[in-house]
Amino acid sequence: MQKAIFVTEVGKPVSLGTRPIPAPGPEEVLIKVSSTMLFPHDTYGRDMGLFIGKKLPFISGGDIAGVVLKVDDNVNKYTVGQHIYGQGRMLDPTPDSAGLQEYAILRPDFSALVPLGFTVDQLVTLPINATTSFSALFHQNWFGFTPPFPSVEQNSRSNYAEETIVIIGAGSNVRKLAI
Template sequence: MAEQKALLVTGPGDRIVLGTRHIPTPGPKEVLVKVAIAGLNPHDQLVRDLGYFIGNNVPAPIGIDIVGTVHAVGKDVDNFKVGDLVFGNGDPFDGDYMATQEYALMDIDFLGHVPSSITQDEAATLPLNALTMYIALFDASTHGIPSPLTPAGKSFDYKNTPLVILGGGSNCGKFTIQLAKWAGFGTIVAIAGKTKADYLVELGATHIIDRTLTDDQIESEVRKIVGDDLLHVCTAVLAKDQTLGARLLSNSKKGILVPVTKGAVDESKLGDKKAGYEVRGFLCRPHAEDKRELATVFWKSFPDLIEKGILRPTPYEVVKGLDANKINEILDAYGQSKGPTRPNIHVSGA
């Protein structure tokens, strides 16, 4: 069996190493992609250090965002051919679909041609974070707001549905803002740093609240904007404490907080939530049966949303080659909340 180079996790808590693994063969509705760019995100530090997703299925590559060229196609693949430049979502539960290797499998339901309006590096910043926040807003298990891509979205009152985004300046936060603007939300409140305010307004935020304010001050500012009608809050950053997001929800109506990671809520700081509230965690895994339909619908429109400028790429930094030492440094920094601008690994070193 042919082998390839790969950056691998060999066990929870172990350092990333450069090794080899088999080159997989595409099955029905799959393509084999020669990986040009492997995108990393903060959760990859948790994959290395705690074994998130991969568990004992090691050694395993990391990274979910993939850009490359189609090297081989499986059966029942009509819309992709060898040589096509593509981008897509890998699968964190299966090493054959992960990014930090020379060749990876891709499910054609979560794959698109790289739009001509963006570069390969820009394309690598899009799949995971954009789909994550699409699921956060529009899946039945999260906020349950109907997607504009579905029949129910045609009649939903987005204009009178306020949304607050904690971590509005993060990459996930930026995509939440853009998706909310695209859907037509009338009130999009981003809690973020002052230096990002103008850009976030450009993306679609209607209000910016300085994240350096105290929790009491932030809650006061939010209620000045939305009154007691806030039913939807997204936490778009990794956070162990979800208390502030819950505090912001309506006191008289049942609201929903959707964080990208689990965190505790200090009930003693919430005040009187007469109708209660829900915290709905989720995992962005389009390959899962309960997410496949929603994700497939999104991917059919995703390249066009990018081409039209509705969804914009985020900043990135290039890392040349499968450099285990450099990747370990990046993941260490993520673990200390000091991660760099989004790292794009150029797998060939170019």
């Protein structure tokens, strides 16, 4: 068993409890959590039930970092003992892939090694901030710039020298990544 912090009732304080340590399934890695990032929607979930109202008890913390403890046989990307960080199941959150517990599951395709010179606390902010920045710049419903790499549909790149954008408040992580 492991300790975890649960949202058990919308609008009430979180509580400490226990739950089983998850076992990695196909294409998954078990980590000992060393850092997690809480998002604004984690607070809205606890306070108003946003995204989690029907999934109680719920464990928050979508971006996770930690040390690899177990690797599924089909995973060649990591070995036991490596420090990795990544994004839990943001679109289909499960308790196994949340960060406010001692052990969590990450998928290799949504994670990476912690590079030298960085801390897990720095990198645990990267997945959601990089995704948000990329989406804001290149998603067709937002700025809609052509992504800086060829896609199946488009084989040319934008001439960014002809594009203009002003980024206000460049001190935030999302805006730093946009620059």
